[in-house]
Amino acid sequence: MKKLVLAAILAMSAVAHAQVEVSDVWVRATVPQQRATGVFMNLTAKQDARLVAAESPAADVVEVHEMKMEGEVMKMRAIDALPLPAGQAVALKPGGYHVMLIDLKAQVKEGDVVPVTLVIENAAGQQERIELQAPARPLATPAGGGAMQHRHGQR
């Protein structure tokens, strides 16, 4: 019961008082029959924490991935947890980390909003869930996140 109440309080206060600040969340739009895509954002934890899982009703499987280059070979792997050191902005962006949506239930069209839940664990092992709404940006959105033709001032 105590846990439930705590969960309810956490859920209510998730956006305003979350231990992790989330900004610039977006998902890459897909074309019909394309069954996977990535979600990108910036995370800043107030205290040391870790991103341990992500969930979304839009896909059957959701994983936190790291993209690495080994020479000219691109490798993408699911990771168990992404460390979020206190006060340090961690970017989930093309060329690095992303939340991978696998086996999408439907095409993600430009302008759609995809719900994504982050599960964050603090140093004491307590978990917090952060509900996000990720707007879909065009498939051809570069690493900076702006639209391809005009990328002024967007961060």
Add this chain to the structure above:
Amino acid sequence: MPASSTFSALLRGLVAALGAILLAACGQQGPSFNATDITGARFGSDFSLTDPDGRTRTLADFRGKAVMVFFGFTQCPDICPSALIRAAEVRQMLGADGERLQVIFVSVDPERDTPEVLREYTAAFGADFLGLYTDVEETRRVADEFRIFYRKVPTGGSYTMDHTATSYVYDPAGKLRLAVGYQQDAASVAADLKTLLQSFPAH
């Protein structure tokens, strides 16, 4: 400083002319590029792949154009869009010469990259970008021929793919000329293509 810029323009012209003479003289020394110059490479001399309309395409179909080839898969959230966005930027930076660049995306994941997906996917980056594919066995053969590494990596009941992120560039005569690394930025790739296209005047 107009005088010095005139001078440097002159110098550049002279260097270009000298380069052309050298090129004509020994037929070996070419212009210099930001990308890795692989002129004379003994691989990737041609391909025979299928386009989304079911037509067989080979390099000869693109004679007169520089051809930039990238191997990837459409479920790729990251490096493949980045490579195709760069290609689109390069095409734009080339201005009118952009018409003389054909961008080709070759699937290393033909099991999931159906012709329909390939068509829609490449069109999202450039209306005339072309997605090509072949069957599973032939994909391996073509990738080997182009020294492209790829492999399936199981994840979450599905799979992702590791693959080489290099783009290759052919000149308008159909000769393999450049290996463009994933990190090279659009402006320097565009400069390379400009250099390359200059030695093949448009008809």
